[in-house]
Amino acid sequence: MQPGDGRKIGFWTCTALVVGNTIGMGIFVLPASLAPLGYNALLGWGITVLGCLALARVFARLARLLPEADGPYGYVQRTLGDLPAYAVLWSYWVSNWITLAALATGVVGYAAAIFPPLARVQPAWLCVGVLWLFVGVNLLGVRSGGRVQVVTTVMKLVPMLAVAVLGVWVLLDSPASFGAHPPAKPISLGDAMAASTLALFAMLGIESATIPASRVDDPGRTIPRATLAGTGITAAIYLVVSAVPLLLLPYAELAQSSAPFALVMERFGGEGMGRWIALFVVVSGLGALNGWTLLGGEMMRTMADNGTMPRVFARTNAHGAPAGALVLTALLATAMVLMNYSESAVTGFTFLSTVVTAANLPLYLGCSLALGVLWWRGQRDAGRDLLVAAVLGVGYAVFAFIGMGARPFWLALALMVAGLPLYFFLRHLRNRTTRHA
Numbered sequence: 001m002q003p004g005d006g007r008k009i010g011f012w013t014c015t016a017l018v019v020g021n022t023i024g025m026g027i028f029v030l031p032a033s034l035a036p037l038g039y040n041a042l043l044g045w046g047i048t049v050l051g052c053l054a055l056a057r058v059f060a061r062l063a064r065l066l067p068e069a070d071g072p073y074g075y076v077q078r079t080l081g082d083l084p085a086y087a088v089l090w091s092y093w094v095s096n097w098i099t100l101a102a103l104a105t106g107v108v109g110y111a112a113a114i115f116p117p118l119a120r121v122q123p124a125w126l127c128v129g130v131l132w133l134f135v136g137v138n139l140l141g142v143r144s145g146g147r148v149q150v151v152t153t154v155m156k157l158v159p160m161l162a163v164a165v166l167g168v169w170v171l172l173d174s175p176a177s178f179g180a181h182p183p184a185k186p187i188s189l190g191d192a193m194a195a196s197t198l199a200l201f202a203m204l205g206i207e208s209a210t211i212p213a214s215r216v217d218d219p220g221r222t223i224p225r226a227t228l229a230g231t232g233i234t235a236a237i238y239l240v241v242s243a244v245p246l247l248l249l250p251y252a253e254l255a256q257s258s259a260p261f262a263l264v265m266e267r268f269g270g271e272g273m274g275r276w277i278a279l280f281v282v283v284s285g286l287g288a289l290n291g292w293t294l295l296g297g298e299m300m301r302t303m304a305d306n307g308t309m310p311r312v313f314a315r316t317n318a319h320g321a322p323a324g325a326l327v328l329t330a331l332l333a334t335a336m337v338l339m340n341y342s343e344s345a346v347t348g349f350t351f352l353s354t355v356v357t358a359a360n361l362p363l364y365l366g367c368s369l370a371l372g373v374l375w376w377r378g379q380r381d382a383g384r385d386l387l388v389a390a391v392l393g394v395g396y397a398v399f400a401f402i403g404m405g406a407r408p409f410w411l412a413l414a415l416m417v418a419g420l421p422l423y424f425f426l427r428h429l430r431n432r433t434t435r436h437a
Helices: 011-022 026-037 040-065 071-079 082-114 116-120 123-138 142-173 189-203 219-241 243-248 251-255 260-269 273-305 323-340 345-376 385-404 406-418 420-435
Strands: none
Touching: 011 142, 011 219, 011 273, 026 040, 026 082, 026 189, 026 243, 026 251, 026 260, 026 273, 026 345, 040 071, 040 189, 040 219, 040 243, 040 345, 040 385, 071 082, 071 273, 071 345, 082 116, 082 123, 082 273, 082 323, 082 345, 082 406, 082 420, 123 273, 123 323, 142 219, 142 243, 142 260, 142 273, 189 219, 189 345, 189 385, 219 243, 243 260, 251 260, 260 273, 273 323, 345 385, 345 406, 385 406, 406 420
């Protein structure tokens, strides 16, 4: 694809990918998941935001130093080698289709708050329906998916603004409402780390502008700007709105809610407000489904282009969309929904978010190490902040692994190992083809 290709995406679409994919369903459902941890949740949010700002700096510097690389795969492959690049992107791709399942679960939970009759429909099939809707959108090409992403990103900011305004109004009108239901859970380092790990799911997606790097116009300039801008916008929004339901609602009630933002608006904003907020939250979740579907196809295409996925997944349709990659990703997400959907939306979402976070961390660790290798190889003239960004990125990734505990760590490792047979099989085929050429 040539630089002037009309199918390339620019700064605003890339920023919308970062904001739209990061603000998915996590922020709207996680207050319920975090409620049992009490005020540790707020401390965990602070740690997560700082860590993700450090990771955003890592991705921004990599995109500027390696503008011709094909996203995170290229960053890791050029610094750490083929096998590490495959391992981290394989794990990230697995996390992608689990993310689609988690997002669909969250969307259905909020949709039931708007249309109660939906509660009588099998939720898993509703999840499957919305998954395949956005496969259809992205089969029309990356710019088609990008347009949907820009529109839904703007719309998803509406409930954020409403919750922020509600918080300010309640603070001014009846400040005693804040902290009226103090949790019994004391502040502790272990619980703060656990909260930080759960909150990290809501910040996953800060790397979104780097994934379709080959489809981005002027990637060396566009991707860093979009990554930093998108992460900064998201962090500012989260810091404002995440505290409102945690401070205003009883923790036992909040923990059982599948739509906590709708609940807090209904309780303090007036009858009927919760349904309107839930409507915009559903739009937010649908926008995130669209963005992650786009990235899932692009990841498989990148891996296939580099010989670490079957070549069939590099093929594009008449609209330039990787059709086979999109369909396979959706099939796997469908299987995850059907196998793991819980009657409790909160329980199902919490489980899936933990799995997704575990599968994302190898990419964050690998890219942080890649930046450190670039500094070591002679990019020291780029500034000492290059090394600082790499160290902070590695430190936060390790911190998140520790916070998740042993089981998610071994799960992430198992996900990477599961992809190794395919890697060695495809490498064997390439070597045999080369010998017989």
